[in-house]
Amino acid sequence: MSYPFEYGDETLWDAGYHSGQLYRFLAQGAAEFLDVPSGLTPTPQGGCAVDREVFQGFVQRLYDLSASSSNEVLRSLAHDLLVTSLVLLDRSGGTVALRPEDATPIGEATSALARSMAS
Template sequence: MSQFFDLGDETLWNPSNGAARLFLGQVAVFEAELGMPSGVGPMENDECQIEPAVLEVFANALLARHRQTSHAIIWALSVGFTATLLALAERARVEVRWSPDDGDPDHGLRAKVRELDRRMVR
């Protein structure tokens, strides 16, 4: 079994039930942390619609929070979710405001997003 994260009729991601459940649990955690909706969900009948305008605001707030995190444990706990959410956001064609290429503090995160994008089944 799997679940579908869709933008209209387009499937952006089709993870296993376990991966979808874990991701959606983390979505709820970070919605609470950031105090804003994510534009992801809810999951209904194995389908979850993505709201791009809301996702764009959430993704960029999450990226900003990730950049500002100097706490090693918080960074470690959030980097995987952040990369996964940003890969989904890019698939939804929302504008992710990465840092400029010169002295790019997002370089490692961008690489993780690219890696996860290649592994996220559609």
């Protein structure tokens, strides 16, 4: 059973059911912590619709938190959620502004993860 993340008629990620649900709940919790909407809306078919503009704002705030924190635990907790979110955002045609020193390591992590995320 899958848990697709869709932007319009396009499937951005055809996640496994448990992976998809866990990602959605983690993103929702992070969005609440950041006091912004996530841009992810559960669908009656058992997946998530992605509102790219809202989701882009969420991902930017998540990156900004991670990039501005000196707390290694906070940065680590945010990292995998951020990388997964960047794959979805990229597939929807959205982007976030990264600091030059973060562009290569985050880009490499995002590319590596994207290869394992079926679309």
